[in-house]
Amino acid sequence: MNTIRGLAGKRKVAVAVKANAYGHGLKEMISLLRAEDVEYIAVHSHGEAASARAFGWDRNILVVGYIALSDLQAVIDLDLEPTVYNTETINRLGQLAKQSNKEINIHLKLETGTNRQGVEESRLEKVSTAIKKYPGLHLRGVSTHFANIEDTTNHEYASFQLETFNRLTAAVRRYGLKPDLRHTACSAALLLFDDTKFELVRPGIAAYGLWPSKETYLSYRLQGGSNNILSPIMTWKTRVAQIKEVPRDAFVGYGCTYRATSKTRLAVLPVGYYDGYDRSLSNLAYVLIKGKRAPVRGRVCMNLIMVDITDIKGVRLEEPVVLLGRDREEMVSADQIADWAKTVNYEIISRICGNIPRQII
Ligand SMILES: Cc1ncc(COP(=O)(O)O)c(C=O)c1O
Structure with a gap:
């Protein structure tokens, strides 16, 4: 302000x-x-x-x-x-x-x-x-x-x-x-x-x-304005609901739109398009876990998504996940998500479901 x-x-x-x-x-x-x-x-x-x-x-x-x-x-x-x-x-x-x-x-x-x-x-x-x-x-x-x-x-x-x-x-x-x-x-x-x-x-x-x-x-x-006058105040987080390993050639999610090219570790996250995580992010976006990018695999479901954690060591059940915001050196901005979803940052943030608890830090 x-x-x-x-x-x-x-x-x-x-x-x-x-x-x-x-x-x-x-x-x-x-x-x-x-x-x-x-x-x-x-x-x-x-x-x-x-x-x-x-x-x-x-x-x-x-x-x-x-x-x-x-x-x-x-x-x-x-x-x-x-x-x-x-x-x-x-x-x-x-x-x-x-x-x-x-x-x-x-x-x-x-x-x-x-x-x-x-x-x-x-x-x-x-x-x-x-x-x-x-x-x-x-x-x-x-x-x-x-x-x-x-x-x-x-x-x-x-x-x-x-x-x-x-x-x-x-x-x-x-x-x-x-x-x-x-x-x-x-x-x-x-x-x-x-x-x-x-x-x-x-x-x-x-x-x-x-x-x-x-x-x-x-x-x-x-106009000569400085670089860093605005910084986003929101981080949107969830946590890992299940971890599983799928073999090479396994399909992931509705429509079988993703197929594993090798043995893959997946994290299932309890967030979906109902929550405002747009379905157009299917097979496109990534989330952040332990400060690393975990790509979304398969289609975004109503209440769940699956992300690839094969290369992220030590992920456990209930591990925190950043859907939007910064995690250590990495960042997923509302602008980035808007680019993926072919829309504007206004729509990405305003459609985050009102039922999700908000916490001021
Ligand atoms: C009438 C009116 N005024 C102000 C605003 C704020 O616009 P912005 O979020 O681009 O600052 C809006 C948002 O759409 C609006 O409809």
Whole structure:
């Protein structure tokens, strides 16, 4: 968090903790963030917000996802700051504010070219008028989200989105609203562009010590940034559930996709695709045992995998295994697993099953 605070300076910080704190465990992340100089968390849903409150988060909660009209009472009950982009939500929130005699802080999402959530320029006057109708609604923020700021080293489209954001924010002011906070900066924006930071920043992946992408890392380094400002905070471990020796020509796992070319020692590990160890890692990934690489043999099953420990001496039942993270001189990074699985590190970490116990060390 020191890195994030350093990049944010005096601006407010909303750490994105959606998707079970990017797989790190919402409860654990909340307990860490409570000890930090962080003003907001950003969640996807009111359900995540309810969990965060139950885990003791008593500061601001920005809800960046959708809250169904029928669930909006939660905004009052849990003291949330929802993101709004349609008049139906605004009207319902306005009525709830009136009924409860409370002020609701809302954040208006502006469409700048991601074409996900957000109010298009042509609808902005109508939506602004709807907000102004309700004295109980306070425009706490205006926001947008970049489409490809982490996907490329060419940031023309991000610049275009930023210009659009500035134009739309000016329009919101012309329509008589005065937002306290402007916010656009995800991790890549926070790392690369001062102009995107405004009064509040919303980093996710970088708060967990991961780069949003290779392109972001490259752009950051080309700007003269240092090599080691981020370091991953998660290690994912399991342990050996069985050890066996199979003869040459033995098949391993479903589909008989692996066949031993010589006598092979296998360790069976109690982790599979249900746990978030992607099936595409079959016959491709390796795990770390005693600081050495043990290749995955055969297909990843629902709850089990088999790894080759022929060349790793002294492996015993219940030997610790690193699936993701560092073990002595070796490392399996979320980026490496993402490359194997043809996806992004975000997906690898956020899909680690919520049932697996998390422990803060
Ligand atoms: C609206 C919004 N803001 C901020 C973030 C954080 O993005 P990142 O993890 O790239 O920092 C996300 C994540 O997807 C998001 O959806």
